[in-house]
Amino acid sequence: MSARDLSTGFLPIVLVVALLALVPLFVTSNTILNFLVFTLIIALAAQGWNLLAGYGGQFSFGHAAFFGTGAYAAAILQVNLGVNAYVAFLVGIGLGALVGFVIGYLSFRSGLKGSYFALVTLAFAEVLRILANSAGFTGGAAGILIPLDVSAWNFQFESRGAYYWVALALVAAVLVLNRAIERARFGAQLVAVRENEAAARALGVDALSVKLKAIALSGAITAAAGGLYAQYFLYLDALIAYGPWISIEALLAPIVGGLGTVFGPLVGALALHGLSEASKLFVGEIPGIDLVIFGAVLILVVAFAPDGVMGVIGRVRRRLGGVSAKTSPASAAAPAPAPAPTREETPA
Amino acid sequence: MMFTPDIVLTATINGLMTGAVYALIALGLTLVYGVLHIINFAHGATLTAAMFGVLVLNQALGIDPYLAILVLTPLFFALGYAVQRLVIGPASHGEDVNILLVTLGLAIIIENALLAIFRSDTRSVDTPYGFSVIEVGNLFLSTPRVIAFFGSIAVAVALWLVLARTDTGKAIRAVAKEKTGAALVGIDVRHVYAVTFGLGAACVAIAACLLMPTFYVNPRVGGAFVLVAFTIVVLGGMGSIAGALVGGLFIGVVESLSGLYLGESLGQIGIFLIFILVLLFRPTGLFGAKA
Numbered sequence: 001m002s003a004r005d006l007s008t009g010f011l012p013i014v015l016v017v018a019l020l021a022l023v024p025l026f027v028t029s030n031t032i033l034n035f036l037v038f039t040l041i042i043a044l045a046a047q048g049w050n051l052l053a054g055y056g057g058q059f060s061f062g063h064a065a066f067f068g069t070g071a072y073a074a075a076i077l078q079v080n081l082g083v084n085a086y087v088a089f090l091v092g093i094g095l096g097a098l099v100g101f102v103i104g105y106l107s108f109r110s111g112l113k114g115s116y117f118a119l120v121t122l123a124f125a126e127v128l129r130i131l132a133n134s135a136g137f138t139g140g141a142a143g144i145l146i147p148l149d150v151s152a153w154n155f156q157f158e159s160r161g162a163y164y165w166v167a168l169a170l171v172a173a174v175l176v177l178n179r180a181i182e183r184a185r186f187g188a189q190l191v192a193v194r195e196n197e198a199a200a201r202a203l204g205v206d207a208l209s210v211k212l213k214a215i216a217l218s219g220a221i222t223a224a225a226g227g228l229y230a231q232y233f234l235y236l237d238a239l240i241a242y243g244p245w246i247s248i249e250a251l252l253a254p255i256v257g258g259l260g261t262v263f264g265p266l267v268g269a270l271a272l273h274g275l276s277e278a279s280k281l282f283v284g285e286i287p288g289i290d291l292v293i294f295g296a297v298l299i300l301v302v303a304f305a306p307d308g309v310m311g312v313i314g315r316v317r318r319r320l321g322g323v324s325a326k327t328s329p330a331s332a333a334a335p336a337p338a339p340a341p342t343r344e345e346t347p348a
Numbered sequence: 349m350m351f352t353p354d355i356v357l358t359a360t361i362n363g364l365m366t367g368a369v370y371a372l373i374a375l376g377l378t379l380v381y382g383v384l385h386i387i388n389f390a391h392g393a394t395l396t397a398a399m400f401g402v403l404v405l406n407q408a409l410g411i412d413p414y415l416a417i418l419v420l421t422p423l424f425f426a427l428g429y430a431v432q433r434l435v436i437g438p439a440s441h442g443e444d445v446n447i448l449l450v451t452l453g454l455a456i457i458i459e460n461a462l463l464a465i466f467r468s469d470t471r472s473v474d475t476p477y478g479f480s481v482i483e484v485g486n487l488f489l490s491t492p493r494v495i496a497f498f499g500s501i502a503v504a505v506a507l508w509l510v511l512a513r514t515d516t517g518k519a520i521r522a523v524a525k526e527k528t529g530a531a532l533v534g535i536d537v538r539h540v541y542a543v544t545f546g547l548g549a550a551c552v553a554i555a556a557c558l559l560m561p562t563f564y565v566n567p568r569v570g571g572a573f574v575l576v577a578f579t580i581v582v583l584g585g586m587g588s589i590a591g592a593l594v595g596g597l598f599i600g601v602v603e604s605l606s607g608l609y610l611g612e613s614l615g616q617i618g619i620f621l622i623f624i625l626v627l628l629f630r631p632t633g634l635f636g637a638k639a
Binding site for chain 2: 059061106107110111112114115116118119120122123124126127130131244248255286287288289291292294295296298299302303306
């Protein structure tokens with residue numbers, strides 16, 4: 001296998017997911033599994049954000065709009081209308097895509113980008129939060145409770161391990177989807193729009209349609225995270241579903257892990273939440289201290305490692321690869337590794 | 349729903365008084381945007397920090413909130429200057445998206461550090477004049493809010509004078525228009541950036557002092573104000589001082605009246621809808637001439 005396959009093929013995904021799937025066989029501590037399920041939900045939400053921002057260059061500060069829609073759809077359809085949990089979950093994903101399309105249509109058609117796009121997404125999420133907090137069918141400020149009724153048919157499981165595998169399966173599906181997009185025409189168009197929208201247009205890329213597809217897909221993925229959250233914790237209120245916390249989580253993980261890379265969101269979510277748990281060991285449970293660390297990490301990453309953990313890994317691997325090229329005759333004939341691109345793993 | 353003219357008038361005047369403080373907060377934001385062309389996401393957290401500053405000065409040293417202006421304004425100017433010069437500038441490598449993320453990081457740090465120190469309790473400052481009123485005709489107006497109104501207008505005028513009449517102001521305007529040209533004629537652009545950031549933080553410090561006699565503080569309080577401030581800045585045209593003033597007063601009235609007619613919790617919706625509509629249909633703002 002060549003180095004190129006390592007960063008553009010499907011094999012690494014299979015290996016990583018297979019390795020992660022073994023975890024519940026060895027770890028039985030509920031605390032640890034709880035932590036892992038929550039982190040995977042964050043990673044899933046972040047994968048949605050990464051598709052739009054990492055590949056498409058459109059920085060949303062309001063992905064809570066999608067997360068909350070998926071979560072509320074799952075809860076409301078089950079509790080108020082008696083719909084099956086899996087159907088509710090799928091409808092939530094569809095609604096997430098729809099909300100994404102609507103927000104995208106309104107803002108991209110008006111030519112919003114950069115700070116303006118960040119602000120308008122933030123405002124949409126806040127409007128949804130206030131509406132959900134005041135409306136009757138969302139349970140208002142009291143929130144909404146999904147009745148505990150454990151059975152696989154209800155998308156409720158006895159063991160946390162089962163939730164873990166479901167979350168991992170969803171994350172894995174998006175990893176594969178992401179890789180497929182990278183290799184497809186759509187992925188190339190998305191990156192072209194990110195790098196230079198005017199140039200992409202001049203080459204015949206329908207920038208609006210590309211961005212709309214990206215935000216709808218992004219909304220669907222983050223809504224799936226919201227639906228899974230509702231199914232796992234069985235309780236929601238407006239601040240959980242549409243609150244700024246999830247918008248921030250969704251953007252932090254890919255930036256820390258590696259913007260516009262397939263593994264970035266997963267690696268970032270694990271790194272950040274691992275760090276946050278570690279900090280609790282040292283300073284105890286002080287409210288807010290984990291987020292202070294997140295904020296500091298964000299600034300440090302932007303300042304010193306703009307390509308995130310995946311970028312650092314890539315640099316280290318290229319350096320090791322360079323060493324082995326000198327020592328092994330078989331790879332000596334191979335061309336020298338290309339200079340480091342700004343964002344690893346993006347299709348040319 | 350119908351209300352007597354007196355109630356509507358009182359709500360309008362109350363809205364104007366809140367709006368003036370909003371305008372002052374928005375002024376800091378719009379100034380930074382006008383010069384650095386970035387949105388300072390840490391603006392709300394800075395306000396929260398200043399409000400806690402007022403609280404601590406009052407409870408630990410017995411300093412009156414209005415007197416605290418003399419302490420907090422220079423302190424926050426210095427902090428703003430230092431943060432831009434030492435953190436935001438170097439960390440963002442001159443890229444807009446990075447500045448957005450670095451100020452977001454700062455906001456997260458400040459808000460949660462305050463949460464870790466003060467916990468999430470809501471607190472307020474007790475002053476002898478907190479509940480005193482001024483009678484105008486048959487309307488009763490809260491004295492501290494009248495003071496806040498005139499105080500905010502005074503600061504806006506002072507800021508305008510600084511920008512229009514002083515050398516520093518001239519340098520700031522030059523950098524805002526054309527930073528390369530400004531650098532060529534010998535203006536220290538990084539210094540001007542930092543001064544602008546300091547002025548923005550100072551505006552927020554004064555706003556905090558004017559707010560505290562009638563308002564409360566908790567670590568999340570700035571978030572509510574900053575979204576309103578964003579709305580005002582966008583409405584008034586990014587970078588426009590007159591726009592921020594008029595936009596602030598307007599939003600204050602909208603909030604007060606929609607609160608009257610729709611109820612407290614839905615009242616905010618009016619603001620966000622204006623925000624979204626302006627962003628979508630007139631992103632340069634009602635007063636912004638340049639795109």
